[in-house]
Amino acid sequence: MEHLLFGPLxxxxxxxxxxxxxxxxxxxxxxxxxxxxxDGHRQAWDWKGASSLKPCFKHFNVLRKGSxxxxxxxxxxxxxxxxxxxxxxxxxxxxxxxxxAVAAARARVDAGDMPRRALAELEMAVGLNHNSHGMLMSxxxxxx
Amino acid sequence: MSSKRxxxxxxxxxxxxxxxxxxxxxxxxxxxxxxxxxxxxxxxKMRDATKAELNKVLACSRLPLKDGTDWVWHFMDPGKxxxxxxAESPSLRQLVSTIWSRSPCTLDSPWSLVVGFDEFIPGNKxxxxxxxxxxxxxxxxxxxERCCSSVGAxxxxxxxxxxxxxxxxxxQSLHLSxxxxxxxxxxxxxxxxxxxxxxxxxxxxxFVCGFWPTILCQLACGLSPRSWNxxxxxxHRVIWGVMIVVYVGGGRVAAHDEGLLGALAVRxxxxxxxxxxxxx
Numbered sequence: 001m002e003h004l005l006f007g008p009l010x011x012x013x014x015x016x017x018x019x020x021x022x023x024x025x026x027x028x029x030x031x032x033x034x035x036x037x038x039d040g041h042r043q044a045w046d047w048k049g050a051s052s053l054k055p056c057f058k059h060f061n062v063l064r065k066g067s068x069x070x071x072x073x074x075x076x077x078x079x080x081x082x083x084x085x086x087x088x089x090x091x092x093x094x095x096x097x098x099x100x101a102v103a104a105a106r107a108r109v110d111a112g113d114m115p116r117r118a119l120a121e122l123e124m125a126v127g128l129n130h131n132s133h134g135m136l137m138s139x140x141x142x143x144x
Numbered sequence: 145m146s147s148k149r150x151x152x153x154x155x156x157x158x159x160x161x162x163x164x165x166x167x168x169x170x171x172x173x174x175x176x177x178x179x180x181x182x183x184x185x186x187x188x189k190m191r192d193a194t195k196a197e198l199n200k201v202l203a204c205s206r207l208p209l210k211d212g213t214d215w216v217w218h219f220m221d222p223g224k225x226x227x228x229x230x231a232e233s234p235s236l237r238q239l240v241s242t243i244w245s246r247s248p249c250t251l252d253s254p255w256s257l258v259v260g261f262d263e264f265i266p267g268n269k270x271x272x273x274x275x276x277x278x279x280x281x282x283x284x285x286x287x288x289e290r291c292c293s294s295v296g297a298x299x300x301x302x303x304x305x306x307x308x309x310x311x312x313x314x315x316q317s318l319h320l321s322x323x324x325x326x327x328x329x330x331x332x333x334x335x336x337x338x339x340x341x342x343x344x345x346x347x348x349x350x351f352v353c354g355f356w357p358t359i360l361c362q363l364a365c366g367l368s369p370r371s372w373n374x375x376x377x378x379x380h381r382v383i384w385g386v387m388i389v390v391y392v393g394g395g396r397v398a399a400h401d402e403g404l405l406g407a408l409a410v411r412x413x414x415x416x417x418x419x420x421x422x423x424x
């Protein structure tokens with residue numbers, strides 16, 4: 001993705017020179033959509049996946065079936081809920097904030113200010129793994 | 145059966161015959177000179193022809209693995225792939241021309257990039273061997289999809305890589321960008337837990353738009369800027385030229401970025417778009 005957008009012929013920076021109708025033009029592109037299945041999203045976003053406590057990457061209030069957490073706080077449902085009107089989507093900014101929180105926690109773990117178990121619990125709570133060179137950690141690859 | 149006829153029979157076995165006469169295929173083989181070749185020779189010739197086309201867009205990157213060895217990663221340069229396909233395919237070129245007339249693409253209003261990322265497992269579907277699992281990255285533009293959503297040729301696939309290899313690689317990346325009006329280049333090596341910046345060259349907006357570009361332009365090019373656009377154009381070329389010098393002289397950029405120099409030269413020679421709407 002970095003190469004595609006920010007490489008020598010990056011679509012977001014230098015542009016791709018092409019000749020259209022006899023005229024030299026530059027094609028620029030801005031990342032707006034990532035089209036993938038669950039496994040692709042899991043790899044691309046360092047999401048913990050469908051078997052995690054957050055089995056849906058899109059809806060933050062959907063929890064794993066049998067986790068016994070949904071009934072403790074209003075607004076949360078388990079993945080077998082049949083009323084899709086109750087599902088609430090993450091805002092992109094909220095996902096980035098969660099990823100930043102995990103990264104900050106990882107930095108604290110590395111500095112010895114935080115136990116590793118707390119980081120694991122945070123990762124489980126937000127459904128994201130820490131990956132220092134993942135897409136979520138690259139500010140230039142973040143999009144709404 | 146003569147040896148020539150036997151070779152021709154072997155050649156014909158290589159080709160699917162449905163709907164094509166044997167005589168027609170034989171004529172084709174004679175026309176291409178393939179009838180005088182052995183089966184292996186024909187295979188090699190076909191492979192070489194494919195390779196020659198592939199080499200135009202192929203890029204390779206030597207990446208360090210976790211076990212300390214290097215791995216040469218072959219992939220298609222996305223920009224070159226797009227260039228080549230547009231150059232080779234008249235119908236795709238026509239399509240892009242149509243889209244361009246509807247929504248021209250500039251740095252300030254770029255096309256919307258759609259990236260597809262999915263798995264593909266080649267070979268026997270009944271085999272449970274997960275080491276064959278391969279991730280495929282494709283891209284297209286939303287503007288193309290709006291025009292012809294069902295045309296597969298509008299998807300470009302530059303990267304195919306085994307998923308178990310991805311996990312083994314330490315990433316080294318070169319960043320070249322314009323952020324907040326500043327030209328910015330850095331080389332970074334990333335391991336699983338840390339990121340090292342090997343080199344960085346940064347030109348601030350103040351530098352780009354300030355006094356020094358004028359001096360540089362006058363000294364380097366003998367140019368006396370008469371307008372904002374002319375100044376921006378000259379500055380743009382000087383800065384990309386400096387980047388080329390740094391790239392060549394610095395020696396800090398990995399060898400796999402051998403295409404960068406040419407790209408920088410192209411970019412330096414290309415008209416500056418960023419300031420084209422600036423105060424004049």
